[in-house]
Amino acid sequence: MTDNDVAARPKPRRALLIAVAAVVVLGGLAVRTAFFSYTSGDYRAFVSQWYEFIKQNGGFSALKYTFANYNTPYLYLLAILTHIPVPALYGVKAISVLFDLVLAFFTYRIVALRYPGTWWPLLAGAIVLYLPTVVLNSAAWAQVDSAYSAFGVGGVYFVLRKRPWLACVFFGLAFAFKLQAVFFFPALLLLVLRKRVPWPALLLIPAVYLLLDVPALIAGANFGDLLKIYLSQSDTYDQLTLNAPNVYQYFSSVTSSSALRLGGIVVTGLILLALMIPVVVRRSELTPARIVLVSAISVTLVPYFLPAMHERYFYPADALSVIAAFYLPRRLWAFPILEQFASGFAYAPYLLNSRQGGPGGFPGRPGGAGGRRGSGFPGAPGGTGNPGGRRGGFPGGARPGASQPGQQFRPPGGGNGGLTTGTVLVDFWILSTAMLAGLVLAVWAAVQDFRREPPVPQETPQDSAAQP
Numbered sequence: 001m002t003d004n005d006v007a008a009r010p011k012p013r014r015a016l017l018i019a020v021a022a023v024v025v026l027g028g029l030a031v032r033t034a035f036f037s038y039t040s041g042d043y044r045a046f047v048s049q050w051y052e053f054i055k056q057n058g059g060f061s062a063l064k065y066t067f068a069n070y071n072t073p074y075l076y077l078l079a080i081l082t083h084i085p086v087p088a089l090y091g092v093k094a095i096s097v098l099f100d101l102v103l104a105f106f107t108y109r110i111v112a113l114r115y116p117g118t119w120w121p122l123l124a125g126a127i128v129l130y131l132p133t134v135v136l137n138s139a140a141w142a143q144v145d146s147a148y149s150a151f152g153v154g155g156v157y158f159v160l161r162k163r164p165w166l167a168c169v170f171f172g173l174a175f176a177f178k179l180q181a182v183f184f185f186p187a188l189l190l191l192v193l194r195k196r197v198p199w200p201a202l203l204l205i206p207a208v209y210l211l212l213d214v215p216a217l218i219a220g221a222n223f224g225d226l227l228k229i230y231l232s233q234s235d236t237y238d239q240l241t242l243n244a245p246n247v248y249q250y251f252s253s254v255t256s257s258s259a260l261r262l263g264g265i266v267v268t269g270l271i272l273l274a275l276m277i278p279v280v281v282r283r284s285e286l287t288p289a290r291i292v293l294v295s296a297i298s299v300t301l302v303p304y305f306l307p308a309m310h311e312r313y314f315y316p317a318d319a320l321s322v323i324a325a326f327y328l329p330r331r332l333w334a335f336p337i338l339e340q341f342a343s344g345f346a347y348a349p350y351l352l353n354s355r356q357g358g359p360g361g362f363p364g365r366p367g368g369a370g371g372r373r374g375s376g377f378p379g380a381p382g383g384t385g386n387p388g389g390r391r392g393g394f395p396g397g398a399r400p401g402a403s404q405p406g407q408q409f410r411p412p413g414g415g416n417g418g419l420t421t422g423t424v425l426v427d428f429w430i431l432s433t434a435m436l437a438g439l440v441l442a443v444w445a446a447v448q449d450f451r452r453e454p455p456v457p458q459e460t461p462q463d464s465a466a467q468p
Helices: 012-035 043-055 059-064 070-079 090-113 120-132 130-139 146-161 163-179 180-194 200-217 222-225 229-234 258-281 286-306 310-329 335-346 428-451 460-464
Strands: none
Touching: 012 090, 012 120, 012 130, 012 200, 043 059, 043 070, 043 120, 059 070, 059 200, 059 229, 059 310, 070 090, 070 163, 070 200, 090 120, 090 130, 090 146, 090 286, 120 130, 120 310, 130 163, 130 310, 130 335, 146 163, 146 180, 146 286, 163 180, 163 200, 180 200, 180 286, 180 310, 180 428, 200 222, 222 229, 258 428, 286 310, 286 335, 310 335, 310 428, 335 428
């Protein structure tokens, strides 16, 4: 299959397309219900306690207290959930599954821009909906990475539709849900530098963030705490990697290092600059395929080289690698396979042990008292944990699976220390190498694509004067 011959395939009838889409969606929901009874350590130690705290303190009025380390939009959804007569576990997972569907929808729409009136967009949406990491993240883990990822991919869609202001609204929604939305920002910066997105539109990102804080402010929340929520998150973990299949798995003998953390941040910035500067200097055109490719590289490269990344932080790459492969199938068919292999098996040490042991989920790795900074419900009535702690909301101690002070745990399959303890199905060195191979493949495809375009000649004053 070439990059363009799919357009020649038979076009589906609208009624049949809708019927097949309905079957795909219902099948995806059915698959997820098989995991709904699974209770992860993150749910027990974080989300369930946030839910109970909100329920016991008046619903939305509970938002005036500092009790969670997530920003307010997700807490609004939990507050709504407390008024719905469904089990908390199922309701929390239903919220995440809803965003799974939004993510699949925007995948469908982006691929439809490339192959309108064909079956390929539906296939792309179905693949994303059934990806192991997408299913497990919401239905088993009870995480909500699908929210910021769906809005981020939605932002890419509206950039492709040449609606940059609406795109920045969606990037703002993504950022309001989770700090990890910054993985999209290098691609957004390039779009701004190449004038696909006007600079003033970027103001919508903080504007949306602040606007979504208004209901919490009305409930009585402290404005300073709301502004510092992401700052407090950034220094929660000191490990170089937290089960992420990234470059730090190669430093198996080092659990944490300030020098490597700083170096990783600097190296990430330098790599991004090295990739962007030629595009800007050559004034290369950002075609739809290039925008998709640049976005996929951005959300894969950043968590691969930044320190203190979780295994779940490749979630946007899970979806965008599939979309990129549909845009450039001959060159990138292996990209989503490598990326999903690395991302999916990185979930194993946590999920396969999450139901065992105490709140932390990992046998022998208690998550109780003496955990990391930011624990408890600081300042909230009936709260537990460290009095005066920051808005961190780690009820009962650390992030699930975190060790007691002074304890050291080595992963059974190699890789970095910290949160890798558990059942390792594939060595993390192999997973990191697979992720790197996928990233290199995507970067090489981008380099080859941009090199085919000759540099745009610089306009001289004489040229300008000669124009009528």
